[in-house]
Amino acid sequence: MTATEVTADGVRPVDGKGADGKGADGKAADVNPTDVKGGGGRAGGARTGRKPSAVRPAATRTSPLAARRRKLFWPLLAPAVLVYVVFFAGPSLYTVWLSFNKWAGAGPMTFVGVDNYRRLFDDPTFQQSFTNTLWIILGVGGLTFLVSFGLTMVLRDMRGRKAARSILFFPNIVPSVVLSILWGFLFQHDGLADALMGALGMEHPPNWLGQSNIFRVIMVGLVWTSTGFYTTILMAAVDQIPPELYEDCELAGANAFQKFRHVTLPLMWEVVGVCAVLWTISAVKVFEFIYAFAGAAGQMPDAGVWNTALYTYGEAFASGGVPRYGSAAASAVVMVTLVGVLVVLIRRVMRRDTVQF
Numbered sequence: 405m406t407a408t409e410v411t412a413d414g415v416r417p418v419d420g421k422g423a424d425g426k427g428a429d430g431k432a433a434d435v436n437p438t439d440v441k442g443g444g445g446r447a448g449g450a451r452t453g454r455k456p457s458a459v460r461p462a463a464t465r466t467s468p469l470a471a472r473r474r475k476l477f478w479p480l481l482a483p484a485v486l487v488y489v490v491f492f493a494g495p496s497l498y499t500v501w502l503s504f505n506k507w508a509g510a511g512p513m514t515f516v517g518v519d520n521y522r523r524l525f526d527d528p529t530f531q532q533s534f535t536n537t538l539w540i541i542l543g544v545g546g547l548t549f550l551v552s553f554g555l556t557m558v559l560r561d562m563r564g565r566k567a568a569r570s571i572l573f574f575p576n577i578v579p580s581v582v583l584s585i586l587w588g589f590l591f592q593h594d595g596l597a598d599a600l601m602g603a604l605g606m607e608h609p610p611n612w613l614g615q616s617n618i619f620r621v622i623m624v625g626l627v628w629t630s631t632g633f634y635t636t637i638l639m640a641a642v643d644q645i646p647p648e649l650y651e652d653c654e655l656a657g658a659n660a661f662q663k664f665r666h667v668t669l670p671l672m673w674e675v676v677g678v679c680a681v682l683w684t685i686s687a688v689k690v691f692e693f694i695y696a697f698a699g700a701a702g703q704m705p706d707a708g709v710w711n712t713a714l715y716t717y718g719e720a721f722a723s724g725g726v727p728r729y730g731s732a733a734a735s736a737v738v739m740v741t742l743v744g745v746l747v748v749l750i751r752r753v754m755r756r757d758t759v760q761f
């Protein structure tokens with residue numbers, strides 16, 4: 405059998421050697437690997453100047469579906485990114501920039517650095533507004549979740565709970581302005597609240613709408629308007645819990661609180677965390693209820709019931725005086741920062757391992 409030699413020009417026969425590396429006598433021939441020409445070998449001892457070509461992996465082939473997805477990625481994503489930048493990111497960054505300037509809404513801006521923030525925290529009205537905001541977040545939120553948990557425990561085994569859930573959710577589909585007007589009728593002089601106090605034997609009910617009580621009445625009203633929403637969400641989470649777990653609790657003699665403590669609460673902990681975040685975000689933005697309930701004839705309410713949202717509005721659109729958009733922007737930045745800090749704290753505090761059931 406004729407042996408061959410690999411060269412740059414192809415394969416040519418070599419005398420005395422077979423293709424299997426054996427000689428004509430069937431013995432293995434001494435083959436010097438460096439004698440192989442082409443691709444960096446030597447031809448008769450002469451270097452070709454080429455380096456051996458590296459072995460390249462086979463090209464990764466993408467499926468037609470992945471290729472089409474790659475082509476459609478930016479055409480589908482670009483409109484959403486454009487809307488986000490124009491209507492959210494851009495105004496947000498401009499608000500941050502405005503908070504470092506003094507501007508009355510017309511004329512040139514004057515850069516004042518952190519003076520708006522310094523004046524903000526030295527302003528007793530903002531301090532009172534910030535305190536009221538914390539009361540709404542913590543006080544109203546805590547009472548809202550406490551009532552929601554109680555209603556969840558009561559309605560879980562009650563007949564007609566879907567109808568009860570709809571009734572509880574009803575205040576959320578009514579505008580806040582309407583609810584605040586209704587709330588005002590309930591607590592006006594000789595209103596339903598006074599009649600109820602009279603039925604209980606109280607001859608001189610408190611002045612509900614006086615300056616010393618009006619913010620407490622507002623807080624109770626916020627609990628009333630918010631409880632149905634969070635009760636509905638929590639009940640939806642409770643509906644996903646297997647009833648066998650409650651049957652086991654009954655066999656073990658557990659009471660209603662023990663069922664809630666050891667079964668209901670752990671299994672809907674993630675939902676409770678989401679509700680806490682939602683409440684924090686919505687509580688900072690409470691505006692219509694306070695404005696319509698405590699305000700009069702298009703005027704701002706007394707500063708004692710303001711929260712940071714009303715303070716921001718009062719700085720930007722005050723009925724009298726020169727608007728202070730820089731101060732209003734600084735207040736808005738403080739609100740966003742407060743929400744961000746509280747949301748991070750809530751997520752870290754309420755972090756738990758997911759319970760599978």
